[in-house]
Amino acid sequence: MKTTATNKKVRELMTMITEQTLIAQPEFQRRLVWTNRHKQLFIQTVIEGMPFPEIFICDGPYDLDTAAGSTYLVDGQQRVTTLYQYFTGSDQFKPGGTVTPYADLAIEQKRSFLNYDVVVRDLGPLASDEVKEVFRRMNSTNYSLNAMEVNNARFDGALKNAAERMSVWPVFDEHRVFNAADIRRMTDVRWCLDVIITVISGYFSRSDAHEDYLERYNDAFEEGKEVISNLADCFALLSELKVDDKSRAWQKNDLFTLIVEIYRLGADKCKDQDGLSEALRKFFSDVSNVAAGGAPSFYEDARQYHTDVISGSNERARRVRRGEVIHEVISSFFNVAKKNENERIDD
Structure with a gap:
């Protein structure tokens, strides 16, 4: 299994989501549902240039004739979604405290946010069942959770x-x-x-x-x-x-x-x-x-x-x-x- 770690700019991820070439997998990504305060703290981390854990992606379906295709987000849905909500001014993210709305940031602050490097680990081509198994193993414990x-x-x-x-x-x-x-x-x-x-x-x-x-x-x-x-x-x-x-x-x-x-x-x-x-x-x-x-x-x-x-x-x-x-x-x-x-x- 290919497991290459690279960096992607936040702006690249935002473009991929907008163009629907980066697709989350909510049917198995049942992770922490963040409160708005969690989201604010995460955005503050990015704005301050502090690191956060890598996200995992894999190849989605693609056209053999046109090469057009998509990428699946295996792990990191909440983080990437929060970035997108903040960037687009979604009503699912409410700025507050020390977090200024993206639209109100100074030009240099916007540039810094969009050029933030996100560590991305590419798992390469995986079948749907393999994607789910990778996610399960990354988030498993030594006994069954009730x-x-x-x-x-x-x-x-x-x-x-x-x-x-x-x-x-x-x-x-x-x-x-x-x-x-x-x-x-x-x-x-x-x-x-x-x-x-x-x-x-x-x-x-x-x-x-x-x-x-x-x-x-x-x-x-x-x-x-x-x-x-x-x-x-x-x-x-x-x-x-x-x-x-x-x-x-x-x-x-x-x-x-x-x-x-x-x-x-x-x-x-x-x-x-x-x-x-x-x-x-x-x-x-x-x-x-x-x-x-x-x-x-x-x-x-x-x-x-x-x-x-x-x-x-x-x-x-x-x-x-x-x-x-x-x-x-x-x-x-x-x-x-x-x-x-x-x-x-x-x-």
């Missing part, structure tokens, strides 16, 4: 940071919600993302909504302060209810449903903490009895709930049914209008 670890490598924005801050709340340690393996594989962050996205959008399957919302709220998560504050109130209410540490309520799937439904009703609208505490004690005791092969004493719906919490527990339909059961158990202890009680979060 969905949250992949998204962690791609996103470093507002929503992900909110989930990370939530994941280290003391309440999770106090009630041993996450174990060491959960924390090591970022299951705690994924769980917090599940909760945050669900309370703003509704129940969904597995982690299907993560990528969409992480990208949507990468630059800013304006409602985040209110959402996180309300979730903190939900956990504070559980602490006030003195839910036993041994209760199923602190297991991840059960806690997920309980927090979402308390959020839905409004933790600050709880009108009977003693009644709610007793109802939760009885309900989760019934679920534990069902799990042990017994019969529920207080809530027949505990059977359905148990089925939905142990089998396909992260499927949307299972989450919706669990939510309906918990909602029915706890709603009478909240001071909410009847019409609001009937508005399901999955609508």
Whole structure:
């Protein structure tokens, strides 16, 4: 395989993109989705003449008669795209801080920017499968990444940071919600993302909504302060209810449903903490009895709930049914209008 390292001027890359002779490969280039701040820092690096890592290209298809053809960008899509957004004044790049819009640069600054040398490693002619394999190997680790670890490598924005801050709340340690393996594989962050996205959008399957919302709220998560504050109130209410540490309520799937439904009703609208505490004690005791092969004493719906919490527990339909059961158990202890009680979060 040919691996020649050369330099190309930024102006050459910009011309190639404009003429569509340099083509990115987004179907396999699932790298970090930069925030605008990331982009600003990168452009500042170029303007100051500082180096950045090499990009990789390979031959694309070309005409044997005319020699006209294209080049594929194997690795470096975000960097090259940011350069092009800055150069063209795209609304996907917002100058700010120490970064002046390209159009407002002095002539010598524009010349310096366009003549910046980018280190380019040419892999030569590669088949499509070979291109993907090269990219995979350049970005592989020694074990398979789970969905949250992949998204962690791609996103470093507002929503992900909110989930990370939530994941280290003391309440999770106090009630041993996450174990060491959960924390090591970022299951705690994924769980917090599940909760945050669900309370703003509704129940969904597995982690299907993560990528969409992480990208949507990468630059800013304006409602985040209110959402996180309300979730903190939900956990504070559980602490006030003195839910036993041994209760199923602190297991991840059960806690997920309980927090979402308390959020839905409004933790600050709880009108009977003693009644709610007793109802939760009885309900989760019934679920534990069902799990042990017994019969529920207080809530027949505990059977359905148990089925939905142990089998396909992260499927949307299972989450919706669990939510309906918990909602029915706890709603009478909240001071909410009847019409609001009937508005399901999955609508």
